[in-house]
Amino acid sequence: MICAPSFLSSNFSKLKQEILSINEAKWLHFDVMDGLFVSNTTYDHQMLKTIGEFSNQVFDCHLMIEKPEKYVDNYIENGADYITFHYEASHNPLKLIQYIQSKGVKAGISIKPNTRVEVLDDLLEYLDLILIMSVEPGKGGQKFIPNALDKINYLNNIRTQKKYEYLIEVDGGIQFDTAKMVKNVGCDVIVVGSFIFNQSNRNQIIKELENV
Numbered sequence: 001m002i003c004a005p006s007f008l009s010s011n012f013s014k015l016k017q018e019i020l021s022i023n024e025a026k027w028l029h030f031d032v033m034d035g036l037f038v039s040n041t042t043y044d045h046q047m048l049k050t051i052g053e054f055s056n057q058v059f060d061c062h063l064m065i066e067k068p069e070k071y072v073d074n075y076i077e078n079g080a081d082y083i084t085f086h087y088e089a090s091h092n093p094l095k096l097i098q099y100i101q102s103k104g105v106k107a108g109i110s111i112k113p114n115t116r117v118e119v120l121d122d123l124l125e126y127l128d129l130i131l132i133m134s135v136e137p138g139k140g141g142q143k144f145i146p147n148a149l150d151k152i153n154y155l156n157n158i159r160t161q162k163k164y165e166y167l168i169e170v171d172g173g174i175q176f177d178t179a180k181m182v183k184n185v186g187c188d189v190i191v192v193g194s195f196i197f198n199q200s201n202r203n204q205i206i207k208e209l210e211n212v
């Protein structure tokens with residue numbers, strides 16, 4: 001699996017040092033929150049510009065925002081490699097998926113724990129990535145919600161049957177035990193925040209998570 005560290009739980013007063021402490025991660029997960037779609041507010045596209053000055057990792061941007069179509073250009077123009085928006089925040093997800101892809105950026109969609117995975121059925125053939133939230137979006141350090149496993153398994157089965165090529169990503173409450181569980185049902189990318197940033201040997205933890 002690929003481990004995409006989320007720096008949501010990092011020490012923002014020494015951000016460059018914190019990001020460099022996970023420099024062996026191939027991906028970096030950005031948790032963009034607007035205080036509207038979720039009650040918390042984090043940062044916007046400026047963070048990609050800042051971190052892009054010293055990181056060449058894959059920028060995996062999770063937009064937990066209302067009206068993603070209004071702001072997506074900011075992320076396209078500032079180095080996003082993947083842009084994932086929420087099904088619950090989009091009025092025309094296919095149009096936004098195809099717009100993102102027309103700009104040479106990979107398009108993902110995310111669903112919250114209470115959203116049924118079947119709502120994505122008609123979009124799957126177009127998607128580069130599906131992000132299954134295994135916690136309620138809005139903050140790090142929460143407990144893994146097991147219904148994510150059935151959703152990952154469902155998406156993995158359809159991918160195999162229909163030979164789709166999307167990546168399956170999961171976000172929230174991932175540690176060694178839950179990483180094993182999601183890998184066993186077909187997950188490709190794990191977003192890990194507090195479990196990594198609560199440790200000192202971060203690059204070692206990342207390697208071990210990728211090889212559970």
Ligand SMILES: O=C(CO)[C@@H](O)[C@H](O)COP(=O)(O)O
Pocket residue numbers: 006008009031064135136137138139140141142171172173174191192193194195
């Ligand atoms: O973004 C969110 C929730 O919105 C978090 O899930 C972080 O992305 C990862 O947090 P941990 O659960 O790994 O601390």
